[in-house]
Amino acid sequence: MSRWDAIVIGAGPAGIGGASLLAERGARVLLVDETPGPGGQIWRGIETVPESRAAILGPDYRAGAAEVARLRASGATLAFSTEAWRVEPDGTVWLRDAGGLRREAARHLLVATGAMERPVPLPGWTLPGVTTIGGLQILLKREGLLPRGPLALVGTGPLVYLYAAQCLTAGKRDLVLVDTARPGAMLAALPHLPRALLGHGPAYLAKGAGLLWQLRRAGIAVHTNARQIGIEPDGDGGLVLRFLGRGRHRLRLSRIGLHEGVIPETHLLRSLGCRMLWSAAAVAFHPARDRDLCSSLGHVHVAGDAGGVGGAMVALLEGRIAAMAILERLGHQVDPLLVSATRRARRAHLAARPLIERLYRPAPELLTPPDEVVACRCEEVRCGEIRASLAAGAAGPNQLKAFLRCGMGPCQGRICGPTLAQLTARIRGVTMEEAGWLTVRPPLRPVSVGEIAALASEEP
Amino acid sequence: MPFIRLDPPTPEAGPELFFEGRPLRFRPGETVAGALMAAGVTAFRETPVSGAARGPWCLMGACFDCLVSIDGQDNQRACMVAARAGMKVRRQIGARRDAAGAGK
Known part of the structure; x- marks a missing residue:
């Protein structure tokens, strides 16, 4: 077990920005990520992507290449295909890679676990052929896969339009947009x-307007103000999408993507016991952070979307801000002008965020779905059972888990957690902070007893 | 419905994995989920609770809905595992079994 100055968890823009700067200034840094290479979801596959595909993905995607090159040159130790399955507040990080389990220790942790798509529990969302739109985009970035056959993109948020535009650039025309934003949003x-x-x-x-213009010019059908959405199998290997928009619609499709924005991936932070706050504007929990992006735990900094969704540039800058704070604590000299300039740049990139959050806020009924809808995909617990349990006295997400098993499956409540909290707040008439969140206990990734036994036998 | 492979398309020759005993050609760099979806596979598993068919949802390792059995090891996230030549992939039916074949 070696002792690092810092372990950075997550190699998206925030982790790349943080680890590069720390290593360039001479700190001993370990950057870990469970995927095979750097980039996170936003720059997924940036080191291996063919030129033709990068052209489809656009300039924001290409911008990752320079940052990844800087990371490679920085001297940071990089561990890919490596899962951090247990993290402790004293800086101990338990890892798993192809070689098995091992333990590392650091004086500081920089958590850069990014964002995940907000779950979209609606009738039929568990059917094969229905994925997140982010998932479809990952297939395009990482593997160059484009869905064949009629595709509906259902939801709201910049990613809906970005992915639709990327489909168009890649030559896909059999595409329909089903927009769930409410008419009052603008x-x-x-x-x-x-x-x-x-x-x-x-x-x-301007970027957003450009995407909308591209879709309009291509004549892509857009249904607005879509409500009462439901998906069923068509009995022939395809899907039927029903919704109420301007009239009732029934579309036959081969694939459906859903998206209602992204939320911080706070699983690891909750396992550490970091204090969490609710953002009504972002409709999500995020960790409490100070000016230096330090969490409620002194050795744990949080940068990027994991701390509050701000996008790739904000994440990159936050990685650097956190790195500078950690460097100071390690006793390095940091130029205060560089700190303030980086903070200013971050604020400049956040200027449009409140507008974007309000414009693409998910409709309330999508947050507390009808009784028949599955909330917990792993244990197949429906919203009706959760409502009944709350009405019978369950205090919140953790008691619901004990009573109904929701949140106890392999995803450990990553997907149902937001719905459990929303239903608790609604039924019990409490605030989201009072409703609370699912407590997370390690292992953060499934680890077998055999693997742990092998680790124990190696360590005296 | 399968996916279209953009540049480069599916090669005439190249590595293959086996899904339910059927050979599937893939391109190096693809995940198991990508290789299966490109071939038109939508259902990756059946849930332990109701036996419902499921396929990938998030494709980034968060939802664990794309669990398959790979070379006899259950509970593998197809979206996170790189496809390798000769790999034997099977649908995961019901709860995971450990290496000894016992239920969870």
């Missing part, structure tokens, strides 16, 4: 417009 977002015109805000708005 008006409600208007008060955030002035701030969105500051800093880098206009660049983000």
Whole structure:
């Protein structure tokens, strides 16, 4: 077991920004990620992507190449295909790779676990052929796979339009958009417009407008204000999508993508016991952080979407801000002008965020679905059972787990957790913070007893 | 419905894995999930509770809905495991079994 100055968990933009800077300044850094290479979801496959595919994915994707090259040159120790399955507040990190289990220790932890897509529990969301839109985009980035046959993209958020535009660029035309944003969203977002015109805000708005224009020019069908969405098998290997928009619709499709925005991936942070806060604007829990992006635990910094969704550039800059704070604590000299310039740049990239959050806020009924909808995909617990259990006195997500097994399957509540908290707040009439979140206990990834026994026999 | 492989397309010759005994050609760099989806496989497993068919949902390792059995090892996330030549992939039916074949 060696002792590192810092272990960085997650090799997306935040982890790349943090690990590069730490290593360049002479700190002993270990960067771990469970995927085979650097980039996170946003720059997935950036080191292996053929030029033709990078052209489809666009300039924001290509921007990752320079940052990954900087990481490779930084001297940071990189461990890919390596899972952090247990992390302790004192800086002990238990890893698993092809060689088995091992333990590392660090003076500081930088958690950069990124975001995940908000679960979209609606009738039929568990059917094969229904995935997240982010998942479809990962298949395009990582593997160059484009769905064949009629595809519906259902939901709201920038990723819906980005992926639709990427499909068009790749030559896919049999595409329909089913927008779940409410008609009032534009008006409600208007008060955030002035701030969105500051800093880098206009660049983000221009990007969004460009995507919408590309879809309109291509004549892609867009259904707006879609409600009462349900998916069924068509009996012939395909899917039927029903919804109420301007009239009732019934579409036959070969594949459906769902997306209602992204939320911080806080699984590891909750296992550490970091204090969590609820953001009504982002409709998500995120860890409490100070100016230096330090969590409620002194040795644990959090950078990037794991701390609150801000996108790739914010994540990269937050990685650097956290790295500078860690360097100071390690006794390195850090130029205060560089710190303040990096903070300013981060704020400039966040200018349009409140507008985007309001514009693409998920409709309330998607957060507390009808009784027949499966909330916990692993244990197949339905919203009706959860409502009944809450009405009978279950206090919150952790008691629901004990009573109904929801959150006890292999995903450990990553998918049903948000729904459990929303239903608790709604039924019991409490705030989201009072409703709370599923407590997380290691292992964070399934580890067999045999593997742990092998580790124990090696260590005296 | 299968996926279209963009540049490069599926090679005429190249590595193969076996899904339920059937050979499937893949491109180096693909995950097991990618290789199966490209071949038109949608159902990867049957749930232990109701026996419902499931396929990948998140494709980033969070949801554990793409669990398959690989070379006799159950509970492998198809979206996180790189496809290798000769690999034997099977649908995971019901609860996982450990190496000795016992249920969980």
